[in-house]
Amino acid sequence: MQLKGTRLEVNLEALAHNYHYLRSKISKDTKFMSVVKANAYGHGIVPIAQKLQELGTDYFATAYIEEGVELRDNGIIKPILILHPQQHNLDLCIDRCLEPVIYSVEMLDAFTASAKAKQQQSYPIHLEFNTGMNRLGIDPKEIDKVLEKIHSSPEVKVRGLQSHLAASEDLGEAVFTQKQIALFEDITATLPQKLGYEVLKHESNTSGILNYKNAHFNMVRAGIGLYGFGNDAQYDLNLQPIASLISNISQIRTIEAGETVSYNRKFVAKDRTTYAVVPLGHGDGVNRIYGCGKLEVRINGKPAPTLGIICMDMFMVDISAMEAKVGDEVVIFDPQIHTSRQMAEDAGTISYELLTGIQKRVRRVYVNNSSK
Numbered sequence: 001m002q003l004k005g006t007r008l009e010v011n012l013e014a015l016a017h018n019y020h021y022l023r024s025k026i027s028k029d030t031k032f033m034s035v036v037k038a039n040a041y042g043h044g045i046v047p048i049a050q051k052l053q054e055l056g057t058d059y060f061a062t063a064y065i066e067e068g069v070e071l072r073d074n075g076i077i078k079p080i081l082i083l084h085p086q087q088h089n090l091d092l093c094i095d096r097c098l099e100p101v102i103y104s105v106e107m108l109d110a111f112t113a114s115a116k117a118k119q120q121q122s123y124p125i126h127l128e129f130n131t132g133m134n135r136l137g138i139d140p141k142e143i144d145k146v147l148e149k150i151h152s153s154p155e156v157k158v159r160g161l162q163s164h165l166a167a168s169e170d171l172g173e174a175v176f177t178q179k180q181i182a183l184f185e186d187i188t189a190t191l192p193q194k195l196g197y198e199v200l201k202h203e204s205n206t207s208g209i210l211n212y213k214n215a216h217f218n219m220v221r222a223g224i225g226l227y228g229f230g231n232d233a234q235y236d237l238n239l240q241p242i243a244s245l246i247s248n249i250s251q252i253r254t255i256e257a258g259e260t261v262s263y264n265r266k267f268v269a270k271d272r273t274t275y276a277v278v279p280l281g282h283g284d285g286v287n288r289i290y291g292c293g294k295l296e297v298r299i300n301g302k303p304a305p306t307l308g309i310i311c312m313d314m315f316m317v318d319i320s321a322m323e324a325k326v327g328d329e330v331v332i333f334d335p336q337i338h339t340s341r342q343m344a345e346d347a348g349t350i351s352y353e354l355l356t357g358i359q360k361r362v363r364r365v366y367v368n369n370s371s372k
C-alpha cells in the first residue's frame with residue numbers, strides 16, 4: 001500500500017457546504033466576505049480562496065498586506081480587505097489593489113499620504129469604528145475630525161464602514177452586543193449622508209451572522225464558520241469541519257514495566273507496553289499540552305492515548321490494546337468522531353488556535369468528498 005504520509009486533508013466540498021449554509025442565513029442583498037487570514041485558519045490560503053472565489057464570494061479579508069499580496073499573486077481578483085494594515089508597506093497595499101481598514105486617525109493620515117504620493121483618486125478605504133471591542137478602531141467621538149480629513153482628501157473614498165463585535169458567540173452578553181449594534185447603527189445611519197454617497201456596512205463575524213440578524217447590515221465577514229465551526233454545538237450540526245489531520249505509524253516498540261518513554265521520563269510503564277511513534281510534534285502544531293494522555297488519536301478506529309512528552313517532530317501513543325503495524329493510519333482529528341474543536345477544548349483552547357497553529361511543513365491535501 002502506498003502510504004500517504006502526514007497531511008492535513010481539506011475537503012473543499014465541505015467548504016462549499018459551509019459557504020452555502022452561511023449565505024442562506026443572510027439576505028440576498030447582503031454581501032458575503034470570506035475571511036482567509038492566517039493561512040485561511042491553517043487550511044491553506046490559496047486553494048481555499050480559489051474555491052471561495054469560484055463559489056461566488058463577494059469579498060475577501062486578510063489581516064495583513066502580505067497575505068493579500070499572496071492572494072493577488074494567485075489569481076484572486078475579487079476585492080480584498082486588509083483588516084490590520086501597518087504603515088511600513090502601504091505602497092504595496094495600493095500597488096496590489098488591497099482595501100485597507102483605517103482604524104485610527106494616524107492610519108488615515110499615513111494612508112492618504114501614500115495615496116497622494118501614488119497619485120491616486122478615490123482609492124477605496126474602510127473606516128473601522130470602536131463600538132466596544134476596544135481593540136482597533138476610530139473612537140466615535142472622532143467622526144467629525146475624520147470626516148473633515150476625508151472631505152479634503154480626494155485621493156481616498158470610503159467604500160465601507162466597519163465595527164467588530166466582542167462577544168457575538170456568547171448569548172449571555174446579548175445586552176452588550178445589542179448596544180454595540182445600536183451604536184454601529186447610529187454611525188452608519190448618519191455617515192453616508194455626510195459623505196454624500198452610499199457605502200458598505202459590516203459588523204458581523206460568524207457568530208454575528210448566526211446569532212444577530214440585526215447585525216448583518218449589507219455585508220458580513222465570515223471566518224470560522226467557513227471552516228466548519230459555529231462557536232456553539234447546536235450550530236455545528238449545520239456546519240461541517242473541513243479538515244482532518246492524519247499521519248502514519250513510523251515505528252512500534254514494546255517496553256517492560258519500569259521502563260520510560262520520551263523526554264524527562266514522564267511516562268513510566270506499569271506493565272509491558274506496546275506503543276507507536278507518530279511523525280508529528282510541537283514543531284507541527286501538536287503542542288506539548290497534548291502529551292501524557294491529554295490526546296487520544298485513533299488507529300484502525302481505536303483510541304490510542306499519548307505516552308509521555310510530545311517532542312518537536314514526533315509523539316508516542318499506547319497501542320497495547322490493539323492490533324497495529326508500521327504504516328497504519330493515525331487520525332489526530334477528523335470532522336466526524338474527534339473534531340479539532342473537541343481536541344482544542346480538551347486542551348483548554350479553541351479550534352481557531354489549534355487550526356492556525358498547524359505548521360507549514362504539514363502538507364495540505366485537497367479532496368472533494370460529499371459526506372452528507
Ligand SMILES: *Cc1c(COP(=O)(O)O)cnc(C)c1O
Nearest residue numbers: 035164205206221222223224225
Ligand atoms: C477574524 C475576524 C473575523 C472573522 O471572525 P470569525 O469568528 O472567524 O467568523 C471578522 N472580522 C474581523 C475584524 C476579524 O478580525
